[in-house]
Amino acid sequence: MDITQYFTDYTLRTITLGTAVLGAICGMLGSFAVLRKESLLGDAISHAALPGIAIAFLITGAKDTNVLLLGALVSGLIGTWWIRGIVSKTHLKTDTALGLILSLFFGFGMLLLTYIQKQPNANQAGLDKYLFGQAATLVESDVILMSIVTGVSLLVLLLFWKEFKLLLFDKDYAMTLGFNTKFIDGLISFFIVLAIVIGLQTVGVVLMSAMLLAPAAAARQWTNSLSVMVLLAAIFGMFSGVFGTAISASQTNLSTGPVIVLVASVFVAVSFIFSPGRGILFKQIRLIRNRRELELQKTLYFMYSIVKNHDDISRPHAIRILNNFQGFTKNTLSQLEQKNWITIQGANWSLTDDGFKKASNLYTTNLPES
Amino acid sequence: MNPSIEIQMIAAVTAAACAIPGVFLVLRKMALISDAISHSILPGIVIGFMITQDLASPLLILLAAFSGIITVILVEMIQKTGLVKEDTAIGLVFPALFSIGVILIAQNANDVHLDVDAVLLGELAFAPFDRFYINDTDIGPKALWTISVILLITISLMLAFYKELKLSTFDVGLSSALGFSPVILHYGLMSVASVTTVAAFDAVGAILVVALMITPAAAAYLLTTDLKKMLVLSILFGVSSAIGGYWLARLLDASISGSITTVLGLLFLGIYFFAPSKGLIAVLLRQNRQRKEVSLLTFLLHLNNHDSTEERGVAHLQEHINWRRVRAKSVLDLAVQNNMITIENQVVSLTRKGLEFTEKALEYIITNKDEKIEDMKDDFFLFRG
Structure with a gap:
């Protein structure tokens, strides 16, 4: 397989474009899902969409993608609405509500699918591709539909940017300013459901939640700004789609959906470890550096406490009176000397003027002046 | 015994075995962990199947349950870094593990006669065909034996640690102050949930396991706030929907696990509307x-x-x-x-x-x-x- 295939091979080009667009829209809208602490809503909704697909097929009897996705959209929205209802009207918690809707809708969908399979309608084969997704079945019209949906949601996102942002971070304030929070809330939920439904055909119900979450969770680690996060998440999602498709195309027997999800997971893992601000690696490095700094200060302060009772601050003292307990190691000693806070002569050390001044201000610099 | 009764028995015992850990999961606000476990046991099942070549072997159940525990540990590790919230951590871990499982199946398609559909959806109708023999005597379907043993273990564990479980569910602080390690109880419960999920998936599929765990408990929680009553009620709901679902499936000639879920759903819907003080209408x-x-x-x-x-x-x-x-x-x-x-x-x-x-x-x-x-x-x- 080489690069030119992306431009010459119709199937590969369509799938790559499709997964890239899907990754972008999922990353974009997934950012909101993650920040609203509704990460698993995507999982519930993607499962809840299944009966909609089956019912749409039962009513129309045709396997038109758009009609089936419309059915999925409706049943996904009903699921979302019901989850909200359970959480707000009963004492059941969010996790229970999500699990309920997820499993009940999915089970009902399975009942309908198996019922359809028994029907004498030759058209029904292939409905189960929505279960696990088959990127290979993407055709140009699907990609165009995805692009349109992405465009519309981008437009709405830009139009309502201020409102979405306000609602996300301070709902009460948004309400007091007179924004119709119910409408804005519904709007963003609607677009999240829409993104999920669009992705069903490509990655399937089970893996859809990861498509929504992973790019956003990765992007969150690199920035504290919403606009940058949304942009980064879209880029991460897009690259997961492109790389995932490329990897699965290079091998036989590798289904696209799972590979895309694994690529997205790699993005998450890398971000968790290597992001400069929040990453585990740099956090650990900072921790160690701070600890060293503290040890150094401890040694210096101990020296200061010995020296301050003498008239002559530069009088030498033996090194062996220092010990580990005051954070003393050979390393700290040489560092202190490097900073010109002490001088070492043989087995003795003495504090310099600089070091004395530093040590006497060590624990008072942060105190308010009195 | 004829297959029809055997299927109903398997379904009923599975429902009871799922309902007990389900109650505690719902009360501990960890309902979605069951969903995560039910998906992420897939790689464990595939690897176990490659080794044992038998879906009902105890080794496979242990291996798969182990991958369920790994999920729980991974979720907690990610959560502890403080980089993302718990639900995001769950949502990141299980799709990744599930993907690995799917890829493993696809890569070894020649050796592994496993179907992702079968794992997720199960097929109860075929469960009675896999018989258990002792000295060439047929003593019933394997699935029934496996799930019955697990039900017995679950019940005896619950009876033995009822007090501790109750305390740590409602007051973690007090229970750890009294010396019951919340960590051990947590992982104990997770292990039971994992083992039950694995044993049940073969018969009823991963998604139905989630339904069987959460729905009866949630429905019972709307009717009572007494833990004992809640346990009894959820077992009752689970078992009756299992049997009701079987007959619905026969009527419609459709998937048994799908119709059990549907019956569970209708049951929950009814209770959600009409529960005396906590139902929608009352509220x-x-x-x-x-x-x-x-x-x-x-x-x-x-x-x-x-x-x-x-x-x-x-x-x-x-x-x-x-x-x-x-x-x-x-x-x-x-x-x-x-x-x-x-x-x-x-x-x-x-x-x-x-x-x-x-x-x-x-x-x-x-x-x-x-x-x-x-x-x-x-x-x-x-x-x-």
Whole structure:
């Protein structure tokens, strides 16, 4: 397989474009899902969409993608609405509500699918591709539909940017300013459901939640700004789609959906470890550096406490009176000397003027002046 | 035994085995962990199947349950870094593990006669074909034996640690202060949930396991707040939906696990609407009553503030408090019914009882004891809103 295939091979080009667009829209809208602490809503909704697909097929009897996705959209929205209802009207918690809707809708969908399979309608084969997704079945019209949906949601996102942002971070304030929070809330939920439904055909119900979450969770680690996060998440999602498709195309027997999800997971893992601000690696490095700094200060302060009772601050003292307990190691000693806070002569050390001044201000610099 | 009864028995025992850990998962707000486990056991199952070549072997169940535990540990590790919230951590871990499982199956398609559909959806109808033999004597389907053993273990574990489980579910602080390690109980519960999930997936599929764990517990939780009653009720709900679902499946000639879920769903829907004090209808009625009674109180306080007759005219009041006609009328009616006010020549005035009520309520409001108004209503009201 080489690069030119992306431009010459119709199937590969369509799938790559499709997964890239899907990754972008999922990353974009997934950012909101993650920040609203509704990460698993995507999982519930993607499962809840299944009966909609089956019912749409039962009513129309045709396997038109758009009609089936419309059915999925409706049943996904009903699921979302019901989850909200359970959480707000009963004492059941969010996790229970999500699990309920997820499993009940999915089970009902399975009942309908198996019922359809028994029907004498030759058209029904292939409905189960929505279960696990088959990127290979993407055709140009699907990609165009995805692009349109992405465009519309981008437009709405830009139009309502201020409102979405306000609602996300301070709902009460948004309400007091007179924004119709119910409408804005519904709007963003609607677009999240829409993104999920669009992705069903490509990655399937089970893996859809990861498509929504992973790019956003990765992007969150690199920035504290919403606009940058949304942009980064879209880029991460897009690259997961492109790389995932490329990897699965290079091998036989590798289904696209799972590979895309694994690529997205790699993005998450890398971000968790290597992001400069929040990453585990740099956090650990900072921790160690701070600890060293503290040890150094401890040694210096101990020296200061010995020296301050003498008239002559530069009088030498033996090194062996220092010990580990005051954070003393050979390393700290040489560092202190490097900073010109002490001088070492043989087995003795003495504090310099600089070091004395530093040590006497060590624990008072942060105190308010009195 | 004929297959029909055997299938119903497997379904019923599975439902009971799932209901018990389910109750604790729902109460501990960890319902979605069951969903995560049910998906992420897939790689464990595939690897176990490659080794044993037998879906019902104990080794496979242990391996798969182990990958369930790994999920829990991974979720907690990610959560501890503080980089993302718990639900995001769950949502990141299980799709990744599930993907690995799917890829493993696809890569070894020649050696592994496993179907992702079968793992997710299960096929109860085939469960009786896999028999268990001792000395060439047929003693029933394997699935029934496996799940029965797990049910027994679950029940005996629950009986042995009932007190500890109850305490750590409702008061983690107290239970760890008394010396019961919450960590051990947590992982114990997770292990039981994992093992049950793995044993059940073969018969009923991963998604139905989630339904069987969460739905009966959630339905029971709407009916009672007593842990023992909740356990009994959820087992009852689970078993009856399992049997009901079987007959629905026969009627429609459709997937048994799908129809069990559907019956569970209908059951939950019914309880969600009609549960006596926590159902939707009861809650809406109560909210409506409360709204009306608050309106009544506002109205009485308003009357108390205005003495002049023109301020107390019915038409004027409507305008003044800015209520719609219907609402104003219903509030007025309620006040008259309760002898709080009298209406003469379209002028409203407080009765002595109304005055007493209003002043007492006012006192509570001023002293920030709003909750006492609720008790007072019982003393004063002949008719509630």
